[in-house]
Amino acid sequence: MVFMNDQPRSYGGVDGALRVAQRRETLIEAGLELMGSAEPELTVRGVCKKAGVAARYFYESFTDRDALMSAVYDTVITDIAVSTQAAVDAAETERGKALAGIANIVRTIAQDPRRGRLLFSSALTSPVLAEKRRASTTIFIGLLAANAKTFYRLNDSGHLTLTATFLVGGLAQTLSAWLDGYIDVTEEELVAECAAILLAPALPPS
Incomplete structure (x- = not known):
């Protein structure tokens, strides 16, 4: 699991903090998509699947589902x-x-x-x-x-x-x-x- 206080490394010339921020925005957009649907249901696994982000990266920015909400x-x-x-x-x-x-x-x-x-x-x-x-x-x-x-x-x-x-x-x-x-x-x-x-x-x- 990747914890929020870990320092992200640069990869492929992209600053680690920028990649974390981009993943956070992607997760927020996926969360809005799920929460704003006709039958809203938000889970960590579901939002990661919607965002196309590995579950371990969720915890870079959010402690739990409530934090994302x-x-x-x-x-x-x-x-x-x-x-x-x-x-x-x-x-x-x-x-x-x-x-x-x-x-x-x-x-x-x-x-x-x-x-x-x-x-x-x-x-x-x-x-x-x-x-x-x-x-x-x-x-x-x-x-x-x-x-x-x-x-x-x-x-x-x-x-x-x-x-x-x-x-x-x-x-x-x-x-x-x-x-x-x-x-x-x-x-x-x-x-x-x-x-x-x-x-x-x-x-x-x-």
Whole structure:
């Protein structure tokens, strides 16, 4: 067995650490493929077979299956959070920011449904993922709250947290239902409807 603290050697002119990093990325991609499937099942043997990597190399980067699951989830959620914030920052108007943020999240999940199943699927019941989902929800609530203070005319208060929590939770459930086919709308329609709901708390009362 190759342990994580062993120093990898160079081979064929390729730095050992680079080869370890490449194998780690391959294992993460294989883990996403298995976890994001219609019938998710993740085992060390299965992910190594999917990645085309000998089982002994799994332990270069991961202590066990749970460590790989955490890495897969963290990779997906970080990519979505970073790209969504970049899309929001690039928009010039408050309405444009709401549309850009929603569009980026929906587009990312539509282009790779595995990500949506990883984030929302009830078939994935691992305690590790349950904790990751709670943590990522907190991250997105904070992200929305940080961008919503001026837009929703709310100060740092329970009202801001309540609004952000409600919107993030509702969006997650909506995306889950859309991926499962319970909501029959196009990607463009989903973006427009979700953006309208996000914009609603900022509208003056009639």
